[in-house]
Amino acid sequence: WLDRLKSGLSRTREQFGAIGSLFSRRKIDEELLEELETTLLMADCGVEATTALLTELRLRWKRDKLETGEELQAALAEALKQLLAPLQAPLDISGKQPFIIMLAGINGAGKTTSIGKLTHHFQAQGKSVLLAAGDTFRAAAREQLLEWGRRNNVTVIAQDGGDPAAVAFDAIAAARARNIDVVLIDTAGRLPTQLHLMEEIAKVRRVIQKAEPSGPHEVLLVLDANIGQNALAQLKAFDASIGVTGLIITKLDGTAKGGVLAAIARSQPKPLRFIGVGEGIEDLQPFDAGEFVEALFV
Numbered sequence: 441w442l443d444r445l446k447s448g449l450s451r452t453r454e455q456f457g458a459i460g461s462l463f464s465r466r467k468i469d470e471e472l473l474e475e476l477e478t479t480l481l482m483a484d485c486g487v488e489a490t491t492a493l494l495t496e497l498r499l500r501w502k503r504d505k506l507e508t509g510e511e512l513q514a515a516l517a518e519a520l521k522q523l524l525a526p527l528q529a530p531l532d533i534s535g536k537q538p539f540i541i542m543l544a545g546i547n548g549a550g551k552t553t554s555i556g557k558l559t560h561h562f563q564a565q566g567k568s569v570l571l572a573a574g575d576t577f578r579a580a581a582r583e584q585l586l587e588w589g590r591r592n593n594v595t596v597i598a599q600d601g602g603d604p605a606a607v608a609f610d611a612i613a614a615a616r617a618r619n620i621d622v623v624l625i626d627t628a629g630r631l632p633t634q635l636h637l638m639e640e641i642a643k644v645r646r647v648i649q650k651a652e653p654s655g656p657h658e659v660l661l662v663l664d665a666n667i668g669q670n671a672l673a674q675l676k677a678f679d680a681s682i683g684v685t686g687l688i689i690t691k692l693d694g695t696a697k698g699g700v701l702a703a704i705a706r707s708q709p710k711p712l713r714f715i716g717v718g719e720g721i722e723d724l725q726p727f728d729a730g731e732f733v734e735a736l737f738v
């Protein structure tokens with residue numbers, strides 16, 4: 441996985457690799473730190489996280505008498521790992537059956553793909569999975585999920601143009617009847633107005649809770665890493681309406697904006713349950729801060 445992660449993160453790695461070459465050239469001075477600041481901003485770390493990292497590095501430069509670029513790079517890796525540590529909180533599905541996961545996110549974020557990958561992830565742990573095609577506004581989304589379910593022998597609860605909340609309700613009842621371990625509930629990603637969307641998914645959430653008072657046990661927001669700093673605004677909006685309990689950040693491959701993780705950690709930390717680094721079924725894995733930083737620098 442580490443090798444896969446490294447190749448997946450190649451574009452963000454280039455951004456951080458630039459830091460490496462920045463460092464190897466010379467001794468630490470203010471000019472070097474300013475160049476580093478620009479590079480971090482370009483990797484979409486955001487102003488707050490970048491400032492925090494720079495403050496930490498300046499402190500260590502003086503306090504620990506760092507001299508070489510290599511020493512500064514090691515200090516940066518350490519500071520980044522500490523910054524990202526609060527995001528590391530793997531999803532634990534034990535203790536509830538069925539464990540109900542609601543997924544939200546705007547169209548194209550990678551929700552449907554992530555549902556397929558998550559199903560594979562849980563099945564690999566010997567768990568049974570049932571899917572709810574809760575995006576009843578987009579026939580293609582329902583078809584995509586149904587097709588995926590057929591191919592992989594997973595039950596998909598769907599309704600032709602029906603009420604998304606009703607689909608979620610039926611899915612939970614079906615999961616109980618069949619002794620299923622994990623229910624993954626898809627939701628719509630775009631409606632005529634964004635306000636409408638938030639009302640709709642908040643309703644799905646309420647109905648899930650009616651069907652299972654302890655649920656949903658996880659509300660996962662799927663974010664596309666390519667949107668960079670906009671991820672913060674999306675997180676805020678979804679969190680206000682459905683109470684996000686965990687994140688999936690997709691498409692970290694093919695983007696140089698991997699620094700968005702630092703921005704989230706600094707401004708709106710939420711458990712980052714999984715990261716996606718490709719379209720393959722294995723390309724979604726639990727987030728590990730140490731591994732992530734190692735993949736960026738080593």
Ligand code: GDP
Nearest residue numbers: 547548549550551552553690691716717718719
């Ligand atoms: P949805 O509209 O949110 O359900 O998005 P989809 O699941 O249909 O994904 C939109 C596109 O993003 C598809 O072409 C996926 O193959 C692609 N995708 C999803 N996750 C990843 C990822 O981690 N890396 C890459 N490269 N592509 C991804």
